[in-house]
Amino acid sequence: MEDKGPLIIAACWAFTGLSLLFVAARLFVRLAVYNKLMSDDYWIILSTICAVCSNSLVILSVHWGNGQHWDTLDQEHQQEVMRWMIVAYVPGIETLGFPKLAVVCLLSRLLAPGKLHLRILWALSIGCVISLTVTVMTLLLQCSPPSAAWNFDLPRDCIKPKVIEGLAFWASSWSAFLDFYLAIYPAVVLWRLQMSMKKKIGLTIALGMGVISGCVGIVKTTGIPTFLSEDVSYELCEPLYWTSIEGNLIIIAACIPILGPLLEMFKGRPIWRTDKSSSNRQYEDYSKQSTQKQQDAIELRSKHRKKVDAYGFTIHAKDESEEAIVHPDKRSASEEWRLQSGGVGAPPQPSPPASPSTSTPPPRRDVP
Template identity: 65%
Template sequence: MTDDKGPMIIAVCWAFTALALLFVTGRLFVRAAVHGKLFSDDYWIILSAICAIVSNIFTTISVYWGNGKHFETLSLEQKQNTIMWMMAAYVPGIQTLGFPKLAVIALLGRLLLPTKLHRHILWTMGIICCLSLTAMVMTLLLQCSPPRALWDFSLPRNCLHPKTLEGLAFWASTCSAFLDFYLALYPAIVLWGLRMTVQKKIGLSFALGMGFVSGCVGIVKATGVPTLSSPDVSYDLCDPLYWTSIEGNLIIIAACIPVLSPLLEIAKGRSIWRSKTKSSSHQYQDYSNPDAPQRGVELRSKSKPGKKVDAYGFTIQAKGDSEESIVQPDKQSATASSERRSGTYNPSDGIVKSSVVTIAYDQGDQAPTSAATRWAVV
């Protein structure tokens, strides 16, 4: 029996984590370029990425001691260190399943503006999921008395029955997968009621529904829960370990995808950098506070002709476009003559530029058109 899953464990865990970190970097770039600040969901994503990295470090150490090899081929020291570092890797690894869900809930709360009751339901489900995952990992660590007896074979062992651990792990995995599916289907249902093109509805539903993939991975991982009772712990228990890494990183990626839409502007050769000038201050709206009185407000300057908008909802700015208005001499003289006749002409006024600002308030389901503008940039 010379099978060794160690190299595969390291390759899978670090490959998916590297991919997730690429998406997290893109997310933070968009926040800096477009919004100039981080939102609450960004902090949850950063925390999730840190947990994924720490979990991979512990996993790599466990592989060094023998994780992925058959338990009977290891020395006593290798057995003890393998179990210790495997358990250590599970602690931050399992948290990567819960923290990104809180980020998705915070993001959907800004975009979909759910009712107060539904918002409470979403956060309750997210908190229950995180508490279930935390309870599972704490039970895994404290299953023996004393806890150190889990990996120190010289101590007397008084541990929980494996069936208890399997039941708790199955509940936590099922809860995590269910919430992934719910957070993937909920936006699609809401988007279908908005006045958008079918192409945009499909695109946004796909972007916000990537959690469906991680939910499927969660189901696959849940089927491996019975391996917790396997006597070949270093060989069989490594499967749920790298599946946990895959699922957690996929959830992080799914939570980042909806925020990366402004990168399409860069791909098209346009600038997305946040500007302090009034001409671009409303290019990307901030809907981070859905409880504010002006929620769902869209400001559109009408000092220029109607702006063109591409398929993704971004404003297309023509070259040389500016808010400065130069009055042609013939039009200026005609305007001056008209004002002299009406008695309102004032030579000191010079060139007067007027702008009309339209404010459209989003009334939830009653105003699907203005609600759709929230999806131009997340």
């Protein structure tokens, strides 16, 4: 293929369009069903903006000859290809990091990791974003002045390509490793809980889609040595669209666990039903309950449901008791009991005392 330009545009926008559909579905669930956005939604929105901006800049680079062989371009086209290729990498690389912050926000609420593990999760994700940002800034400011990276008429004092290659390899490897970790961690936790096999598999798949983006990250990382290529416009376009594909796959993987209510809707089940007397009610806005404020739900549920927590999990213990995956700062009484005693079941909860306004008065006895 002598011109990879059409392939670049098709690959970038195909996956970006798909991720836009998932993001739109995610925002529909959060706004139409839960009536609010949460912190992870804003990270996803920021990631989507970066993906769209990067693809728009990719179109400009292709317009000037990106994807064609370097020696077939005149100096003006070579300079413009370098300019827009470098600028397109800036938001494109950031799409690899921001969605991971959204995933950590979600997992910290769903799985309630311990304080040490929670700090490790945040350290890994923030460190990944920092490493990607350092790579972006190094790429953007590799020359002094920065415009000398694409203006060949200026005197050039630039960083060696091997330095940029090393940073890119480090950041991409960290990103791919974190994709695998954030996908495997919930699978390990869920597999150890007492819940139906069907639900284990469903939740593991929903929370483990990051494995796909991790595999793409490995494929992309193997192409990073092309930073040393002399055929810049033809060789360096491959990491460009692989970066777009990986970033959009991470966005999609971060959106899938939130889309449970849409699955219920496609099955013909009402997701806005609020009749609490129905035993087959499929969805309830638990975020409005006083005991579980500021929480969202994952709706991967069976038709006949028992008592669930704020995220829609019903976990059946061996003694037919239930345990919930709850917010680390708002544990239920059964969760506190399990943490103190080390048991897997929950103690029976005492029934609340009858309200004086609704209790039946004792029968009146007439004194003769």
